[in-house]
Amino acid sequence: MKQQKWRYIVSSILIAVPVLIFWILLNVREGETRVTGGLTTGYLMAISGIQTLLLIAVHLLCLFFTMKDKGNQNQSKKAMEMVFWIVPIISFFATGICMKAVFDLPYDPTFFVFVLLGFLFMLIGNYLPKCRRNFTLGIKVKWALCNDENWNATHRFGGKVWVLAGLALLILAFIPEHVFFVTFIPVLLVMIFAPLLYSYLYYRKQKAAGTYTEDVDNPYKTTGKHVWVIVIFIVVAVALLLTTGSFKIQYNDLDFTVEAACWSDLTVRYDEIEDIEYLEQYRKGDREMGFGSFKLGMGLFHNQEFGDYTLYAYNKTSQGVCLKVGDETIVISGKDEEETRAIYEEISSRIK
Numbered sequence: 001m002k003q004q005k006w007r008y009i010v011s012s013i014l015i016a017v018p019v020l021i022f023w024i025l026l027n028v029r030e031g032e033t034r035v036t037g038g039l040t041t042g043y044l045m046a047i048s049g050i051q052t053l054l055l056i057a058v059h060l061l062c063l064f065f066t067m068k069d070k071g072n073q074n075q076s077k078k079a080m081e082m083v084f085w086i087v088p089i090i091s092f093f094a095t096g097i098c099m100k101a102v103f104d105l106p107y108d109p110t111f112f113v114f115v116l117l118g119f120l121f122m123l124i125g126n127y128l129p130k131c132r133r134n135f136t137l138g139i140k141v142k143w144a145l146c147n148d149e150n151w152n153a154t155h156r157f158g159g160k161v162w163v164l165a166g167l168a169l170l171i172l173a174f175i176p177e178h179v180f181f182v183t184f185i186p187v188l189l190v191m192i193f194a195p196l197l198y199s200y201l202y203y204r205k206q207k208a209a210g211t212y213t214e215d216v217d218n219p220y221k222t223t224g225k226h227v228w229v230i231v232i233f234i235v236v237a238v239a240l241l242l243t244t245g246s247f248k249i250q251y252n253d254l255d256f257t258v259e260a261a262c263w264s265d266l267t268v269r270y271d272e273i274e275d276i277e278y279l280e281q282y283r284k285g286d287r288e289m290g291f292g293s294f295k296l297g298m299g300l301f302h303n304q305e306f307g308d309y310t311l312y313a314y315n316k317t318s319q320g321v322c323l324k325v326g327d328e329t330i331v332i333s334g335k336d337e338e339e340t341r342a343i344y345e346e347i348s349s350r351i352k
Contacts (some may be wrong), residue, residue, distance in 0.1 A: 011059065019048045052091065059122025060090055089116070097335065118168075123166075128156075139158050141154070143203035167189065246296070272325050274349055278319070278320075279322050284311060285306075286304065309330065309331055
């Protein structure tokens with residue numbers, strides 16, 4: 001028990017370590033309140049701090065429910081160890097991406113995200129067949145939770161699916177980011193639904209053969225309904241996140257502000273704009289930090305044409321308005337070509 005408490009403490013501290021290093025590096029840059037892309041040191045510290053608190057909260061909640069589950073009393077030790085260290089690893093990678101964006105470190109964050117997810121999925125897939133029936137770990141559907149044979153078969157199959165999904169993400173790490181949404185989402189859906197479908201089909205096979213027996217006193221048999229509710233909620237939430245969102249531009253006398261729903265707002269003074277150009281076509285390049293969906297791309301990007309630059313754009317528009325503000329490059333694209341042209345003309349008319 002004492003050893004478990006130390007694991008709680010150490011693993012939680014490890015989640016906070018990378019963000020503390022990040023804060024120290026930010027404050028070393030004395031006098032630089034505007035770090036990059038219009039983001040201030042205080043804003044970056046606040047966002048990274050909130051991110052760390054959320055990770056610690058998720059970590060402790062996962063540990064609490066996992067340890068309270070009586071089904072895990074005889075669980076595989078390696079599977080239980082994995083629960084302690086997944087979130088700390090994610091914290092290091094997430095903070096590393098922030099450091100890349102702010103300090104221009106020489107690595108591609110998209111590549112490392114895919115590599116991280118690939119190895120995590122492969123690791124989880126490797127341990128799925130070793131999981132015994134429980135409430136918190138593994139694939140929770142009624143047919144598996146109420147029958148050991150179905151549980152074991154489902155987790156052997158699910159383990160293979162997750163390992164293959166991890167390998168697929170390792171391959172995706174070497175392809176351009178714009179291919180991400182048309183490849184990652186199908187991989188994710190297969191990971192979620194293939195094991196569930198397999199468990200149901202295996203259940204039907206058992207029923208046809210007369211070998212399916214349901215544990216009457218099984219404490220987990222009502223969990224399946226809860227799992228389906230959670231899965232449907234997650235799928236709907238992800239779908240909404242990937243298909244919604246917007247930004248608008250508020251024009252004032254001395255400046256304009258890009259007000260974004262899913263990313264930080266950006267205010268630019270007209271007298272700070274050194275050059276403005278209408279782009280008939282441009283390539284977004286790689287996102288280093290920000291928000292991305294089927295609809296929008298916002299945040300800090302990098303491409304061969306501009307290097308590091310700030311982007312607020314609707315993905316279906318290939319045109320853009322390019323602004324040079326000091327050492328920064330800002331690109332804005334409206335919902336269509338007409339709206340993008342209107343943005344260019346409005347800002348141009350206000351530059352003296």
